[in-house]
Amino acid sequence: xxxxxxxxxxxxxxxxxxxxxxxxxxxxxxxxxxxxxxxxxxxxxxxxxxxxxxxxxxxxxxxxxxxxxxxxxxxxxxxxxxxxxxxxxxxxxxxxxxxxxxxxxxxxxxxxxxxxxxxxxxxxxxxxxxxxxxxxxxxxxxxxxxxxxxxxxxxxxxxxxxxxxxxxxxxxxxxxxxxxxxxxxxxxxxxxxxxxxxxxxxxxxxxxxxxxxxx
Amino acid sequence: xxxxxxxxxxxxxxxxxxxxxxxxxxxxxxxxxxxxxxxxxxxxxxxxxxxxxxxxxxxxxxxxxxxxxxxxxxxxxxxxxxxxxxxxxxxxxxxxxxxxxxxxxxxxxxxxxxxxxxxxxxxxxxxxxxxxxxxxxxxxxxxxxxxxxxxxxxxxxxxxxxxxxxxxxxxxxxxxxxxxxxxxxxxxxxxxxxxxxxxxxxxxxxxxxxxxxxxxxxxxxxxxxxxxxxxxxxxxxxxxxxxxxxxxxxxxxxxxxxxxxxxxxxxxxxxxxxxxxxxxxxxxxxxxxxxxxxxxxxxxxxxxxxxxxxxxxxxxxxxxxxxxxxxxxxxxxxxxxxxxxxxxxxxxxxxxxxxxxxxxxxxxxxxxxxxxxxxxxxxxxxxxxxxxxxxxxxxxxxxxxxxxxxxxxxxxxxxxxxxxxxxxxxxxxxxxxxxxxxxxxxxxxxxxxxxxxxxxxxxxxxxxxxxxxxxx
Ligand code: SF4
Numbered sequence: 001x002x003x004x005x006x007x008x009x010x011x012x013x014x015x016x017x018x019x020x021x022x023x024x025x026x027x028x029x030x031x032x033x034x035x036x037x038x039x040x041x042x043x044x045x046x047x048x049x050x051x052x053x054x055x056x057x058x059x060x061x062x063x064x065x066x067x068x069x070x071x072x073x074x075x076x077x078x079x080x081x082x083x084x085x086x087x088x089x090x091x092x093x094x095x096x097x098x099x100x101x102x103x104x105x106x107x108x109x110x111x112x113x114x115x116x117x118x119x120x121x122x123x124x125x126x127x128x129x130x131x132x133x134x135x136x137x138x139x140x141x142x143x144x145x146x147x148x149x150x151x152x153x154x155x156x157x158x159x160x161x162x163x164x165x166x167x168x169x170x171x172x173x174x175x176x177x178x179x180x181x182x183x184x185x186x187x188x189x190x191x192x193x194x195x196x197x198x199x200x201x202x203x204x205x206x207x208x209x210x211x212x213x214x215x
Numbered sequence: 216x217x218x219x220x221x222x223x224x225x226x227x228x229x230x231x232x233x234x235x236x237x238x239x240x241x242x243x244x245x246x247x248x249x250x251x252x253x254x255x256x257x258x259x260x261x262x263x264x265x266x267x268x269x270x271x272x273x274x275x276x277x278x279x280x281x282x283x284x285x286x287x288x289x290x291x292x293x294x295x296x297x298x299x300x301x302x303x304x305x306x307x308x309x310x311x312x313x314x315x316x317x318x319x320x321x322x323x324x325x326x327x328x329x330x331x332x333x334x335x336x337x338x339x340x341x342x343x344x345x346x347x348x349x350x351x352x353x354x355x356x357x358x359x360x361x362x363x364x365x366x367x368x369x370x371x372x373x374x375x376x377x378x379x380x381x382x383x384x385x386x387x388x389x390x391x392x393x394x395x396x397x398x399x400x401x402x403x404x405x406x407x408x409x410x411x412x413x414x415x416x417x418x419x420x421x422x423x424x425x426x427x428x429x430x431x432x433x434x435x436x437x438x439x440x441x442x443x444x445x446x447x448x449x450x451x452x453x454x455x456x457x458x459x460x461x462x463x464x465x466x467x468x469x470x471x472x473x474x475x476x477x478x479x480x481x482x483x484x485x486x487x488x489x490x491x492x493x494x495x496x497x498x499x500x501x502x503x504x505x506x507x508x509x510x511x512x513x514x515x516x517x518x519x520x521x522x523x524x525x526x527x528x529x530x531x532x533x534x535x536x537x538x539x540x541x542x543x544x545x546x547x548x549x550x551x552x553x554x555x556x557x558x559x560x561x562x563x564x565x566x567x568x569x570x571x572x573x574x575x576x577x578x579x580x581x582x583x584x585x586x587x588x589x590x591x592x593x594x595x596x597x598x599x600x601x602x603x604x605x606x607x608x609x610x611x612x613x614x615x616x617x618x619x620x621x622x623x624x625x626x627x628x629x630x631x632x633x634x635x636x637x638x639x640x641x642x643x644x645x646x647x648x649x650x651x652x653x654x655x656x657x658x659x660x661x662x663x664x665x666x667x668x669x670x671x672x673x674x675x676x677x678x679x680x681x682x683x684x685x686x687x
Contacts, residue, residue, distance in 0.1 A: 016542070017535050018414060018514055022654040027635050031280065031299040033254035033306050035367075051642075051660040054299055083535065085415040088448065089654060091350040091364035092252065114384075114418055114450050115350060115364055122368035172382065173236035185368070186263070189376045192232055192240060196268075196378055199231040199242055209471035209479045210244045210343060213271050214317040 002124035003182035007105050008151040009078030011142045013068050014043070019082060020089035021116065025098040029054055038094055039101030043069065069102075073146050079106040081138055086127075087116025096123045106152050108159075110135050121175050122185065126154065128169045154180055218489025220386045221455055222421040225361035225486075229344045231378055241381045244343040246373050247329045248275035248316065250307035251635070252348030256371035257310040267314055268377040274338050275311050275318040277304045278328045279635045283598050283625035287637070291322050300636060314374075327601020327627040330354040330568035334438065335603055337467030341456040341483040346373055351568050351651065353444040357437035358464070359456030359486040361421070364445065385419055385495040387449065388488075390426035393502035398685035400578065401436030402570060402649065402668035404428060404500075405443040406508035410518040412498055417449030420496060423488060424454050428502040434463040435574040442569045443651050446515040455487035507684050509555050510653045510666040512543035517653070519555055521671070521683045527551035546655055547663050548643060556681050558665065561644040563588075563595035563622075563676040564658070565669050567632035570649035571600030575669040576608050580616040582673035582687060588621035589679030596623040596638070598630040622676065634659045647675040 029041045031054060044052040047070060049062040068074045080099070086109040087095060096119045099107065105125060110132045112120075120127045130138075141161060142148040151160040154176065159167040178185065189196075204211045219227070232240040253275070260266070267273065280300035282288050287296060292308060295301035304321060311318035319325045325336060330351050333339035339355040345362035346352060348370040355362035369379060389412075391404055409416075422444050429440065437454050444452025454460075461480055464470045471479040506520035517540075519525075528540040528551065544551065549558065565571070565579050576599060588595045597617050599605040605627055608614060614624045631638035632650040640646050640662025649672050653664035667675070670684045 017539060020514075020652075020654045022652070022657050026656055026660075027633050030251050031297075031303050031635065033258075033303060035255045035258075045656050045660070085418070085448070088414055089350065089652060091348060091352075091366055093255075093348075093366035093368060096366075111415060111418065113415070113448060115366060115445075119366035119368070122366060172238070174234065174238040174380070177236065185380065186265070186372050186375045189240065189372065189378055189380060192378075193376075195232050195240070196242070196376065200269075200377070203229075203242065207342070207479070207482065209475050210340065211271070212469060212471070214274055214338065214469065 001182045001184060004105070004124055004126055004154050004179045006151065006153045007078070008149060009105060010074070010076055011079045011081055011148050011150055012074035012077030013139065013142060014080055014082040015139065017083040018085045018088055021087060021092050021095040022089055024087065024095040025092065026052060028052065030092060030094050035097055036101055038098035039103070042098040042102045043067070076103065078103050079108065079150050079152070080104050081135065081142060082107065082109045084110050086112050088113035091115045093119045093122070096120050096125050100125055108135060108138065121179055124179065124182070126152065126179060128152070128159070130167065130169060134167055217493045218491040220488040220492040220494065221359065221423050221453055221486060222361065222386055223492070225342070225344065226383060229361070238380050238382055240378050241344060242378055243346050243373050244272060245339055245345045246273045246370070247333055247345065247347035247352070248273055248370070249279060249329050249347070249349060250277045250303045251279045252367050253310065253370055254303065254306045255367045256374060257314065259371040260374055265375045267316070267374045270315050272377060273316045273374070275307060275316050276326055276329050276332050277307050277321055279629045279633065280304050281321050281628040282636055283628045283630045283638060285626055288626045296637065324602040327604065328568045328571065328629055330442065331571060331600030331604065334358060335467070335601055337464055337470035340464060340470065341460055341486050346379065350445045351442050353450065353452045354438050354442040354568055356444065356451055356453035357434060357441040358460055359454065359483065361451060361453065363450040384421045384450070386493070387417060387420040387422045387496040387498070388494040389422050389424050390497065390499045391424070391428035391502050392426045392499060393428060394431070395428055395502045395505060396685065398670065398687070399505050399507060400668040400670065401432050401439040403505055403508045405440045406510070406515065406518045406666065407500060407505045409443065409447045409515045410508070411500060412447055414446060414514055414516045415448045417444065417447040420449050421451040421453065422447065422449040424452060429454060430457065433574055434459060435572040438572065439569055443515070446651055456483045507668060507671050509671065509681055511547065511549060511555065513546055513653055513655050515651070515653060515666060517543055521555050521681060523555050525549055525551055525553045556683070558645060559591065559680050560647050560675050561593050562640060562646040563592060563672050564631040564646055564648040564650065565596065565672050566598030566600070566630050567650035568600065569651045570669050571598060571604065573604055573607050575649065576604070576613050579669040579673040580613045582670050582684065583620040583622065583677060584616050586620055586677045588676045591679040592676055594623065595621065595676040596625055596631065598625040599627050601627045631658055633657060647672040647681070
């Protein structure tokens with residue numbers, strides 16, 4: 001997994017609440033058996049006027065010029081500002097894959113859906129929860145300033161805005177550690193293989209009906 | 216020290232390791248696998264040279280991409296017309312063969328929607344931890360299990376380690392007291408709950424559903440309720456194990472047998488919250504107050520009783536809310552103040568992991584028996600949740616009731632719940648659907664979904680618009 005230390009980048013808006021994973025990446029793109037290549041279809045139904053299908057030539061599709069990610073001022077943004085309950089709906093990891101593939105590293109919102117929040121960390125994306133009023137201020141700052149940028153310092157757990165203001169954020173210790181060092185979750189868990197085996201044999205003795213063979 | 220909730224008990228019994236940083240290693244008894252969220256997980260295993268920790272803990276079944284039309288289905292994987300879907304179903308098949316995982320393949324009699332198949336086969340049991348790369352895994356909580364959806368990285372993690380790294384959630388009790396009125400179902404109850412607490416109301420919580428209404432529900436009804444816990448933001452929904460649960464599990468393929476059955480039942484009797492258990496949040500609804508529900512917008516919380524009228528955005532003083540109502544009305548092509556019963560429908564879909572079990576099909580059949588689908592309806596389809604459900608329904612003659620009334624009777628799968636196969640809504644079409652999500656484009660590009668119970672969907676098929684099934 002990619003390491004995340006400090007990230008400086010341009011902000012872009014997804015200015016609505018309850019953005020669901022179907023909106024982040026529509027289901028027709030979930031048919032891919034790969035992990036990459038979802039970027040061009042991020043927010044597909046908002047970005048293009050036509051109906052997206054896998055394998056299209058995106059450069060020939062009718063682009064929705066009103067959608068912020070299609071506008072010059074938000075090009076190359078890597079920090080997404082959004083509203084409550086971002087990432088609700090399905091558990092598809094294709095949602096963080098698409099955000100990542102498009103170049104996002106940080107998503108800032110007043111709240112996230114649980115599964116999506118968790119999936120972000122598995123892919124080197126940092127979801128940051130801030131109070132509603134602070135998110136609102138960042139939105140205003142971004143709308144008022146072309147080329148608005150933020151710096152996110154994971155180690156210190158602060159967001160630095162252009163005028164030198166610092167906003168602190170919370171993140172739990174384990175997730176921070178893994179993201180900061182870019183650790184492989186599975187490798188980490190396998191360090192506890194002995195405990196897992198111990199647990200398993202006790203559990204099997206206690207509940208043997210959970211260990212029957214399937215056929 | 217207070218008592219434990221059901222969630223606390225399930226958590227504690229599966230705790231492998233409690234870490235200093237607050238995270239925990241939780242043992243997983245059963246992983247269900249489908250074709251959409253697993254290819255990258257198997258690929259990950261291959262790349263790192265790892266093998267499944269306990270092959271037997273996994274059960275796979277393709278459901279999202281499988282065609283439901285008989286003529287497309289009989290050709291098996293090779294018969295799937297869309298090459299991208301075909302590749303995904305084939306990839307699941309190949310991966311299961313490679314890693315030795317049991318799969319009910321596309322033409323296996325036991326194939327069906329993963330959340331219908333698990334309980335039906337006894338592959339998910341009370342007291343288990345159950346995961347699947349699918350958010351509606353919460354369904355299995357109806358058996359008194361801890362069940363929730365995970366992402367693909369976690370699918371790989373469970374394959375490789377039989378564990379998940381988790382943070383414990385908070386406890387919420389959602390109680391529905393009293394009785395449901397005739398014509399009001401489990402689906403209406405859960406939609407009413409979501410209307411009450413909102414799509415983020417359960418975020419960070421494991422929800423236990425309780426109260427007389429929940430206890431009175433059949434196991435099918437309980438699965439419908441737990442299925443939609445995720446629509447209220449809660450990863451896991453669950454219901455205490457009782458006699459009904461035990462009766463349901465008895466005799467199923469993978470249920471314990473003989474002496475072991477009695478040991479299992481003894482253990483399962485403790486799968487309920489203690490009387491003095493502490494819940495971080497409690498929500499209570501009264502069963503008698505719940506009417507048949509219909510969603511009018513693009514989020515499950517945008518729901519109203521069938522006798523309601525659509526909201527007026529101008530009446531809202533919160534800007535975010537006003538915008539979301541405006542956007543939803545525009546997307547749905549509906550006007551403020553319009554009665555729900557004036558919404559005209561183009562298609563009707565009875566199916567999905569929410570409502571495709573035998574009881575759902577019986578309820579729908581009862582409504583359409585001896586009647587005809589309205590001329591204005593372009594397509595009305597019934598899609599059983601599994602091959603077993605299909606066979607049982609046909610044994611009861613339900614397929615005949617449906618086809619005589621002009622509904623199509625299909626092969627099992629996710630079908631039009633999410634439009635990854637050839638069953639889709641056209642741009643702008645309104646659909647009465649028994650599924651669980653009404654997001655923009657969920658059932659097809661520009662499609663407009665109204666979530667309802669099977670009986671409400673069936674009645675809408677006959678009349679061409681929504682009607683109050685209580686007056687049916
Ligand atoms: S029926 Fe719908 S909600 Fe259920 S698993 Fe299939 S696609 Fe998901």
